[in-house]
Amino acid sequence: MRFRVLGPLRVRCDAGWRPVPARQQRVVLAVLLADAGATVSTERLVEAVWADRPPRRAVNTVQAYVMRLRKLLDDRGRRIIATRDPGYELALGRDDLDAAVFERLVGSGRQAMDAGCADAGAARLAQALALWRGPAFCDVPAVASLTGRMTHLEQMRLAAEEDHLAALLALGQHAAAVDRLYRLVEDDPLRERRWALLMRALTGCHRRGEALEVFQRVRRVLQTELGIEPGPQLCELQRTILATHRPRPATMSRAPLRLHPECELPSVLLPDAEAAGRSGAPGRC
Numbered sequence: 001m002r003f004r005v006l007g008p009l010r011v012r013c014d015a016g017w018r019p020v021p022a023r024q025q026r027v028v029l030a031v032l033l034a035d036a037g038a039t040v041s042t043e044r045l046v047e048a049v050w051a052d053r054p055p056r057r058a059v060n061t062v063q064a065y066v067m068r069l070r071k072l073l074d075d076r077g078r079r080i081i082a083t084r085d086p087g088y089e090l091a092l093g094r095d096d097l098d099a100a101v102f103e104r105l106v107g108s109g110r111q112a113m114d115a116g117c118a119d120a121g122a123a124r125l126a127q128a129l130a131l132w133r134g135p136a137f138c139d140v141p142a143v144a145s146l147t148g149r150m151t152h153l154e155q156m157r158l159a160a161e162e163d164h165l166a167a168l169l170a171l172g173q174h175a176a177a178v179d180r181l182y183r184l185v186e187d188d189p190l191r192e193r194r195w196a197l198l199m200r201a202l203t204g205c206h207r208r209g210e211a212l213e214v215f216q217r218v219r220r221v222l223q224t225e226l227g228i229e230p231g232p233q234l235c236e237l238q239r240t241i242l243a244t245h246r247p248r249p250a251t252m253s254r255a256p257l258r259l260h261p262e263c264e265l266p267s268v269l270l271p272d273a274e275a276a277g278r279s280g281a282p283g284r285c
Contacts, residue, residue: 001095001096001097001098001101002073002080002092002093002096002097003033003092003096003097003098004017004097004098004133005030005033005097005098005099005136005137005153006098006099006102006131006132006133006134006136006153007132007133007134007135007136007138008133008134008138008139009026009029009030009033009137009139009140011029011072011073013072013073013074014074019139020069020072022065022068023141024049024061024065025065025068025069025072026139026140026141027048027049027140027141027143028045028048028049028062028065028066028069029069029090030137030140030143030146031044031045031048031143031145031146032045032081032088032089032090033090033097033099034145034146034149035090036090036091036092036097036100037089037090037091037092038089039084039085039086039087039088039089040087040088040089040090041086041087042059042062042063042086042087042088043086043087044087044145045062045087045088046058046059046062047145048143048144048145048146049061049062049065051144066081066088069081079091098131099136099153101128101131102128102131102132102153102156102157102160103156105124105125105127105128105131106124106125106128106156106159106160106163108124109121109122109123109124109125109128109160109163109164109167110125110163112124113163113166113167113170118167118170118171119171121163121167122164122167122168122170122171125160125163125164125167126164128160129157129160129161129164132157135150135154136149136150136153136154137149137150158188158191161184162184162191162193162194162197165177165180165181165184165197165201166197169197169200169201169204172204174200174201174202174203174204174205175201175204175205177197177201178198178201178202178205181194181197181198181201182198184198185198185218189218189221189225190221190222190225190226192218192222192230192231192233192234193233195214195215195217195218195230195234196233196234196237198211198214199211199214199215199234199237199238199241200237202214203241208241208244211241212238212241212242215230215234215237215238215241218230218234
């Protein structure tokens with residue numbers, strides 16, 4: 001790879017990976033990378049660097065930034081950053097940008113999952129997620145023209161995390177997924193799929209009671225934050241777990257009672273299984 005954007009912006013030189021020191025040059029390179037393979041106008045680069053307050057010689061300054069970037073990239077022949085009227089085009093090879101490699105691995109992993117190859121899918125999704133070193137473009141100043149690309153990459157990362165955990169569940173690795181899923185639902189409690197995966201993982205670990213408690217928890221979150229009930233996937237999963245869940249009888253830790261001989265020996269008191277199951281169940285979704 002020649003460029004990394006899944007985290008701080010980095011370029012690969014003879015000495016290895018290094019940052020782009022100047023703030024304005026990072027902005028110019030980031031915008032060119034976000035639209036790699038397409039011409040980015042000089043006017044758009046000016047707007048990205050200075051917003052609505054460009055200096056008098058802004059176009060000349062952008063040209064100087066591009067020249068310095070070419071020097072950093074040892075792009076003497078202008079094959080990487082080419083001049084294209086009315087601006088510049090950044091040319092990338094298939095594996096030159098970590099974001100492009102990430103998207104390709106995610107797509108390949110999902111295809112493997114759809115084909116029933118959970119092991120291959122899990123491996124490719126793990127490779128994709130390993131490319132992330134922090135939020136995308138995290139050391140680039142906030143630029144409106146980068147917002148869409150950053151949002152797209154972040155949504156892909158969130159979905160890829162869930163896909164990878166779904167692959168682990170398909171492989172029967174429920175215990176390995178539980179702790180990660182608990183962290184994920186804490187990070188973003190409004191993503192219902194994460195809760196559903198957590199309920200599946202707990203059920204696979206024979207922790208059905210805990211899975212039902214998780215349903216109650218997500219139900220409260222959705223009602224409080226959005227004023228809605230859980231969606232069909234969560235409700236169906238809850239019904240399935242309820243159909244197979246049998247609460248454990250309560251145990252008596254105290255010593256047995258000594259009854260008067262004339263008293264009739266009482267039957268052993270067990271909690272009402274149906275009522276116990278019903279007391280933990282939520283209202284209708």
